[in-house]
Amino acid sequence: MADSIDESKNVSVTDEELETKSKGELIKLAGQLRDRRNELNQLASERASDRDELNAKTREKVDEAQQHREKRDELNEQVQEHKEKRNELNAEANELFEQVEQQKSDLELNEGKSVEKLESEIEDLEFKQQTEVLGTEEERELIEKIEDKREKLAERKEKLEQTDDVDDIKEEAEEIRSEASRHHQKVTELADEAQKHHNEMIEAYREADEIRDEADEMHEKFVEAQEAADQHHEDFVRVQKRLRELDKKEEAEERQEREQEQEAAREEAEEIYQKFKEGETLDTEDLMKLQKTGLL
Numbered sequence: 107m108a109d110s111i112d113e114s115k116n117v118s119v120t121d122e123e124l125e126t127k128s129k130g131e132l133i134k135l136a137g138q139l140r141d142r143r144n145e146l147n148q149l150a151s152e153r154a155s156d157r158d159e160l161n162a163k164t165r166e167k168v169d170e171a172q173q174h175r176e177k178r179d180e181l182n183e184q185v186q187e188h189k190e191k192r193n194e195l196n197a198e199a200n201e202l203f204e205q206v207e208q209q210k211s212d213l214e215l216n217e218g219k220s221v222e223k224l225e226s227e228i229e230d231l232e233f234k235q236q237t238e239v240l241g242t243e244e245e246r247e248l249i250e251k252i253e254d255k256r257e258k259l260a261e262r263k264e265k266l267e268q269t270d271d272v273d274d275i276k277e278e279a280e281e282i283r284s285e286a287s288r289h290h291q292k293v294t295e296l297a298d299e300a301q302k303h304h305n306e307m308i309e310a311y312r313e314a315d316e317i318r319d320e321a322d323e324m325h326e327k328f329v330e331a332q333e334a335a336d337q338h339h340e341d342f343v344r345v346q347k348r349l350r351e352l353d354k355k356e357e358a359e360e361r362q363e364r365e366q367e368q369e370a371a372r373e374e375a376e377e378i379y380q381k382f383k384e385g386e387t388l389d390t391e392d393l394m395k396l397q398k399t400g401l402l
Contacts, residue, residue, distance in 0.1 A: 111149065111331055117142045119341050124348045132345050132352070139342035146335035153328035160321035164314050171310035174303045181300035188292045195286035202279035209272045224259040228252060375399035 117138045127135065231252045240248065376399075378392045388396075 110327070111146065111334055115142060115145075116334065117338060117341070119345060124344060129349065129352050132349055136342055136345040136349065139338050139345060143335050143338035143342055146331050146338060150328055150331035150335055153324055153331055157321050157324040157328055160317055160324055164317045164321060167310050167314035167317060171307045171314060174307035174310060178300050178303040178307060181296050181303065185293055185296045185300060188289045188296065192286045192289035192293060195282050195289065199279045199283040199286060202275050202282065206272050206276045206279065209275070224255055224262060228255050228259065231255070371395065372399050 117135070119135060119139070123135075124132070231248060235245070235248050235252070375395050378388065378396055382388055382392075382396070
């Protein structure tokens with residue numbers, strides 16, 4: 107940033123100095139005031155250019171921030187759209203899953219053992235029947251257990267045959283839930299990108315504020331230099347005015363001196379002319395004085 111002007115190089119003049127300084131001193135002073143004024147005007151011009159350049163950079167940063175703001179807002183709108191679609195799909199999937207659970211409940215599919223479990227238990231009992239030596243009562247009880255489990259297995263399989271619609275609904279629900287997950291992934295991606303533009307917007311505004319502060323400081327420096335230049339110009343004009351007054355005074359004094367000399371010459375010429383009329387002999391110098399005044 108530019109430093110303050112070197113006030114030790116400034117030139118000034120008081121009213122007393124204007125009245126007391128000689129013409130030569132005033133001419134020298136006028137030159138000093140003019141040169142310093144020109145230096146300060148040049149400095150002010152440079153600082154104005156620097157200020158304008160900083161203001162232009164500020165506008166660029168503000169424009170950049172605005173672009174990030176617009177992009178962030180656009181992405182946030184897309185985030186909201188995907189959120190709404192995700193929520194709609196999740197609600198739809200949840201409704202279908204509830205239908206699946208309701209139908210399973212109606213078919214009592216959630217109660218009792220699975221087909222695989224029943225088949226495994228039957229195999230274990232049959233293996234026991236084939237490999238172990240059992241008493242008549244034990245043999246009968248084992249056979250009853252096997253038959254009971256076979257009945258339950260048959261019932262279970264019969265119920266499962268009625269679950270085709272349930273499976274279709276469950277598959278549809280899972281597809282919808284999968285689509286909802288894709289929208290959720292999009293929400294995450296777009297939100298991250300929106301946050302990135304938000305952060306870049308904040309940074310651009312911060313940089314714009316810093317540059318604007320520099321521009322304001324440079325404007326103060328410009329005003330400082332311009333005011334100093336203006337003061338030197340005013341003093342230069344004052345000195346020039348005083349010089350013109352002195353010139354007029356000198357001219358008036360010279361004119362008065364010439365008039366006095368002419369008056370004295372006329373008076374002398376009239377005296378010589380009077381002598382001439384009285385018959386006195388005139389020398390060459392007297393004759394020239396008469397010619398000069400127009401009396402001869």
